[in-house]
Amino acid sequence: SQTIHQWPATLVQPVGSPLSLECTVEGTSNPNLYWYRQAAGRGLQLLFYSVGIGQISSEVPQNLSASRPQDRQFILSSKKLLLSDSGFYLCAGEGGNTEAFFGQGTRLTVV
């Protein structure tokens, strides 16, 4: 079965500090991978989309970047966090015209 491991589950970071969130995929090869952010009570905002190693599409201009150094690894980063970066971050993957599966999510609070 397809599984996404995402960590950490919760994170509190000061304004101006760097960020690195990582997710890894098991059970499928060459998945499409996604990073979403979700504000409280709101829908999923697509941040980045990747169809393969080194291929990243950015959906919205922001203080974040993403990288895909390996087929099953997707990393979300920031050099300097802003208060507005707080939210619930979700990594998702899908194997091509099949259902998307999600990691457990990371609750990021920037203080």
Add this chain to the structure above:
Amino acid sequence: QKEVEQNSGPLSVPEGAIASLNCTYSDRVSQSFFWYRQYSGKSPELIMSIYSNGDKEDGRFTAQLNKASQYVSLLIRDSQPSDSATYLCAVIAGNQFYFGTGTSLTVIP
């Protein structure tokens, strides 16, 4: 135009009633459609997938797809308080997943 649109709700139904959730999508060539349930503070989980016109039933859940009208719905029969959650509609278009903003459902005991 957004790829996927849902009424954000909130939708409230009494326990035992039928909850009806609706979704429209813009890409006529979309072939894959999904409903996810998300509890507060948790990640979305897949409830149903549907690929052909008509109805697909799984327990208390029925997904309905009408490609001509670009419309997909989810019916929840005998609604339970544990069904209270946000329901996300998703569509694959152009080899990419698109999610609606979700409909918040509250089942009142």
